[in-house]
Amino acid sequence: MILVTRGLRAPVDCKFPGWRRSRVLDLPTGTITLLFTDIEGSTLLLQHIGEQYSHVLAQCRQLLHAAFQRFHGHEVDTQGDAFFFAFARATDAVSAAVAAQRILASHTWPNQAVVRVRMGLHTGEPQQTADGYVGLDVHLAARLMSVGHGGQVLLSQTTRHLVEHTLPDGVSLRDLGEHRLKDLRHPSHLFQLVIGGLPADFPPLKTLDTHPHNLPIQPTPLIGREREVAAVQQLLLREDVRLLTLTGPGGSGKTRLGLHVAAELSDHFTDGIYFVNLAPISDAELVVPTIAQTLGVKESPTQSMVEQLQAFLQEKLLLLVLDNFEQVVSAACILSDLLARCSHLKLLVTSRAVLHLAAEHEFAVPPLSLPDLNHLPDLVTLSQYEAMALFIARAQALKPDFQVSNASAPAVAEICTRLDGLPLAIELAAARIKLLPPPALLARLGQGLAVLTSGVRDAPARQQTLRNTIDWSYQLLDTDEQRLFRRLSVFVGGCTLQAIEAICTALDTQTPAVSVLDGVASLIDKSLLRQIEQEAAEPHFAMLETIHEYGREALAASGEAEVTPQAHAAYYLALAEAAEQAWNGPQQAVWFGRLEKAHDNLRAAMNWLLERGEAEKALRLGTALWWFWYAQ
Structure with missing residues (x-):
């Protein structure tokens, strides 16, 4: 998995849940060697030595830090029992790893603790950002470390080529063959440092090859989650x-x-x-x-x-x-x-x-995390949100020079929010970045789902456009469920079960309330409707905006685009007039709360009445709501 935090990315299982800002000006650039480490079985070690663990951890950090700096290592980050260092030369990185393993093996630990550290080294050209490094080279180095065992030092083939003729005294290389690493498309040829005087035989690497499987290789790393x-x-x-x-x-x-x-x-x-x-x-x-x-x-x-x-x-x-x-x-x-x-x-x-x-x-499965559009943070923090990170990664895959600036950040954030944080929708939107800059893409989203199509030929047909994806779900509904789904699209910002039943009764007097209740439950089960308030006395339901847009298209195509909004407007006119009658009664606060939650629907009803020339009903609605608007 790719973890995106302050612009730096690495597998989440490598114990770097949050990256601390480093002094970027001191970090090497160009072709560099990355070294990841962590303590094997740190949780068991903590359970074994209890309060002494913090002392052991401090000693381990000190020993590693000294060994790495001795060979010109640059600290990128330290998190818990894990280190991330960068070296300008591969030979220095290998020498640092060998020295560290020898020091750790000879050290006397409190309470006869056994501290074993696994290490992974890979050489590449990661992209340097304001807060460290990003790219698949970082990911590969971290994955190398994660498949090893305590005391083991693993090298990528690239690093091996650079150091095989200049290894430290008493050190040799062992060819471990090709292995599939999680999230990487192609097998990686791995090597182990055999350090004289230290254990050299370890269990099989914890790669995807250890046990039988047929898991398909993913073309891109997982972001967030x-x-x-x-x-x-x-x-x-x-x-x-x-x-x-x-x-x-x-x-x-x-x-x-x-x-x-x-x-x-x-x-x-x-x-x-x-x-x-x-x-x-x-x-x-x-x-x-x-x-x-x-x-x-x-x-x-x-x-x-x-x-x-x-x-x-x-x-x-x-x-x-x-x-x-x-x-x-x-x-x-x-x-x-x-x-x-x-x-x-x-x-x-x-x-x-x-x-x-x-x-x-x-x-x-929830949507990807989204920023608050009303309080957008700085660019570094903004890129930590999963939806933003996915959009940026996919956009840069097509347009390598794409960057989110202070000017474009609001548009990108609103694109991700308009798309409900759905990964597929965000990927389809990012695919348009070669042609449309973020503000233009945002404007196009207001015209419906047509812009969200993919240029990826090897994706399943149902995933090549967002409309196809939602249509797949719609076609699995029976006739009654499809009709209910279309009718629900008339609501704006959610609705109550009472509102759904009232509109369905107005449109189809033969449909009993229990059938509507079952239909709503079925749409929730099929991920086309969400219950957004579970604790309230009156449950509220809503669609994701992308699904809502499809529903409006289906409603227009069904021939119900006139009668359904008409029933919607009639219900909310009746609701407003009932609230007006109760304004001076003991339930005033309750009715005020209902109208607040229904405000988007009341506004939609007013707009529809005005567009249709229903001046008398529009006036009645405005009159019924004057006290509510005044109180607001």
């Missing part, structure tokens, strides 16, 4: 959680989050992790054969495919990642049967709709 990755990992590692469903609207990043978590947990599932893509199928009967084909389970004339699959999985400690389950949700009961017969199996499902199974735990 530190909290979500940690939370999903914790859930999957709980004994009582065997089925976890990642839910969210299309484009919210469910698949990417699921794949990243699966890769992070590869050491915990010794029989493998397997990704099953269900997007190409729509027949629930094909779910079992698709899983079986992914696992290499062959057909048998004596057993059904379900029985063969159960027999294959029965004793295996294995994680199945079932992607895009929403269009085969009727096959959900099959998952319950698998879990009942395969005691070590766990399932991670991505779906736009919950499965409604007894064993299911749901994790709703």
Whole structure:
């Protein structure tokens, strides 16, 4: 995962959750060697020595710092038990790592503690920013460290080429072969320093090659999502959680989050992790054969495919990642049967709709973090917000000289906010940056979803435009759900269940309230509607703005674009007049609160009445609301 903080990026599992500003003027530039370190098993060490841990940590920092500075190392950051140093010469970096390991091994630690530090070195040309370094070179160096073991020093092939003929005395290189590192597209050829007098044999590297898997290689690093990755990992590692469903609207990043978590947990599932893509199928009967084909389970004339699959999985400690389950949700009961017969199996499902199974735990994938448009921070802090960081990264992939300036920052922040922090929408918007500068792109967003199309040919068709992504969800609804979804798009800024029921009753007298209630619940389950106030006596619901825009387009295409706003205006006129009658009564504060929450809808109703020449009703609405506006 790429962590973006103060302009510096590195894997979150490398213990750098926040980067402290360094003296950038002192850092080397050009081709440099990056060195990451951390203490293996620091949590267990803390539990073992208790209060002495802070003393041990201080000693470890002092020893490492001295060794690295002795060989001209430049400190980029220190966070907890982790160091990040940069060296102008690869030979200095290797000498520093060797010296540090020898010093650590000979040091006498309090309480007979065993302190083992893993290290990773990579040479490249990372981009220097106002606060350090960014780029894949930083990411690769940190990943090298994270796959090693305490006492082990790992080198990339680039660093090995530079130092193989000038190694320190008593040091040699061991070729560890090619390994797949998390989040990197291509295998990396890794080498280990063999330091005379120190342990040289370690367990297998903690790479994606350790246990069987078929996880697809991701073309770009994951940006942000530190909290979500940690939370999903914790859930999957709980004994009582065997089925976890990642839910969210299309484009919210469910698949990417699921794949990243699966890769992070590869050491915990010794029989493998397997990704099953269900997007190409729509027949629930094909779910079992698709899983079986992914696992290499062959057909048998004596057993059904379900029985063969159960027999294959029965004793295996294995994680199945079932992607895009929403269009085969009727096959959900099959998952319950698998879990009942395969005691070590766990399932991670991505779906736009919950499965409604007894064993299911749901994790709703939130939008990326967004800044407050009314209080934008400085540029460095602004780039820490996940939505902003994603937009910048994708824009720079297409236009390397793209930078967010004080002039363009408000537009970029508003673009990300208008797109609800949805990763897919932000990526599609950033793809337009070669043609449209941020202010022009923002203006285009006001004209609908047409601007959010992709130039990426290898993306699935449903993800090549935002409209296709939402349409995928819309087409999975039944006729009644589609009609309710279209009607809900008439509301602005959210609405109450009472308002939904009133408008549906006005438009269709045959629809009972209970059907509306079930329909609302179904749209929430399918990630097309959100409940935005759960504690209030009167629950409120809203759509993400991108989904709302699609709903308005669908409403216009359905022929209901006139009668639905008419029913909407009639309801809010009645609400305002009821509030006026209660203004001097004991419920004045309650009615004032209702009108405050309904203000966007009241304004929309007024605008519609005026546009249609309904002067008498517009006057009635204004008259009913005068006291409310005056009190505001």
